[in-house]
Amino acid sequence: RHPAVTAFLAQENAQKALEAGVTTIRNLNSVDGIDLAMRDLINMGKMIGPRMFVSGLGIRITRSTAPPAPIGIMADGVDAVIHAVRQVIASGTDWVKMYGSTGGFDDVTQAQTFTFEEMKAAVDAAHTLGKKVAIHSYGPGGARDAVRAGADSLEHATGMDDQTIAEMVKRKIYYIPTIDHNQLRGERRHGLPFPAGHETAAARLHSAQF
Known part of the structure; x- marks a missing residue:
């Protein structure tokens, strides 16, 4: 699976985490810069999810x-x-x-x-x-x-x-x-x-x- 596809699909879990009341998470050990991309997209307001430290x-x-x-x-x-x-x-x-x-x-x-x-x-x-x-x-x-x-x-x-x-x-x-x-x-x-x-x-x- 291409990393871009994984990042796109992962936004569902990011939104679920936020809706559950989780406002900040750490992600430790991720391939292909997927965690970096999600963090930056969330910070840019282009993806809904908790603040990420990766x-x-x-x-x-x-x-x-x-x-x-x-x-x-x-x-x-x-x-x-x-x-x-x-x-x-x-x-x-x-x-x-x-x-x-x-x-x-x-x-x-x-x-x-x-x-x-x-x-x-x-x-x-x-x-x-x-x-x-x-x-x-x-x-x-x-x-x-x-x-x-x-x-x-x-x-x-x-x-x-x-x-x-x-x-x-x-x-x-x-x-x-x-x-x-x-x-x-x-x-x-x-x-x-x-x-x-x-x-x-x-x-x-x-x-x-x-």
């Missing part, structure tokens, strides 16, 4: 995955991460999305991906350019290093220890639990091509957020 493509490490390939910019090492952050911001984004761990859809392993040094480099590069960083995290390790690195928000973030939570409070880092995200994934598991054992793992992730 990240464009998320930043991921290079790793072996089964097809289809994950959506995002692949970066390995501090220099590559800094370049990716600058590339994302140059495209016109409001935020930078970074995948600090595995976890999501068919992968519930919760393994840390980027190192602390890479996360810190991303945060510093983004903050220097006046932008904020959201770090995707499942499991204690990725969350701990994301907080130490100075992320502005932590997405999902299951399995955090008390010390990490206390540090988040101290640094005023936002926690986005995305409870409905994991619940919906569990409810629709039978219609999706998830591997054996995913149902139990998804349920465990959901319960870990309470």
Whole structure:
């Protein structure tokens, strides 16, 4: 499907969100600049929807995955991460999305991906350019290093220890639990091509957020 078609069709959901009382949303990780286009059209008054803050493509490490390939910019090492952050911001984004761990859809392993040094480099590069960083995290390790690195928000973030939570409070880092995200994934598991054992793992992730 052409990105322009996707953006056109997405305006229905944007209007529904506004009618439900949602006046501001973030969209983290989108292909082909669709989120940027929707944000700009809404700001121009040409599309009805809530105010949008967007990240464009998320930043991921290079790793072996089964097809289809994950959506995002692949970066390995501090220099590559800094370049990716600058590339994302140059495209016109409001935020930078970074995948600090595995976890999501068919992968519930919760393994840390980027190192602390890479996360810190991303945060510093983004903050220097006046932008904020959201770090995707499942499991204690990725969350701990994301907080130490100075992320502005932590997405999902299951399995955090008390010390990490206390540090988040101290640094005023936002926690986005995305409870409905994991619940919906569990409810629709039978219609999706998830591997054996995913149902139990998804349920465990959901319960870990309470």
